[in-house]
Amino acid sequence: MDRPTLILGAMLMALLMGAATVSVQAVAQEAPRTFTISPGYRFTEKSGEALYNATCAGCHMPDGKGAQGAGHYPALADNPAVEAATYVIVNVLHGRKAMPSFGDAMSDDQVAAVVNYTRTHFGNRFAATVTPSEVRGLR
16 A cells, blocks of 8 residues: 555544544654454454554544644643553543543453553653553442
8 A cells, every 4th residue: 555545544544533633744754553443342452552543542643642623632642640540541441521431342451451551651651550450440
C-alpha cells in the first residue's frame, strides 16, 4: 500500500474512532500503524500497546497528547492524574463524561495491560504495576 493511501486510511480510522481532528502532517510523521477490528463485542488484543491503539488512540491520539475540536479529548501524555492507578482503571472500566466504558469489552488482564501501558508511556513514568486482581476489585 502506498503512503498516501496509508495516510488517508489512518485519517479515516481516527475519524471513525471519534477523533475530532487529524492533520495530514501528524499522520504522515507517524510510522505506519496497524489497526485491527475485533470480532464481536470483546477486544482480542492482549498487549497494552495494541489495546491502546485499538481503543484509546482514536481520541487521545497515538502520541497520547489528546485533541480538541468537536469535543475535548484530554492528554494522557505527561498527565499527573495518570499516577493514580485507581483513577485510570475506573475510567477504563466505567467511562467518564464522553469517554465510553470498556469494562464489558475487556478482561481484567486487558484493562491492567492498557492501564500499565498508559502509565509508563507518553512521558508518564509511574512504576507501580496494576494487576488484574486490582481491576477485578473495581468492577
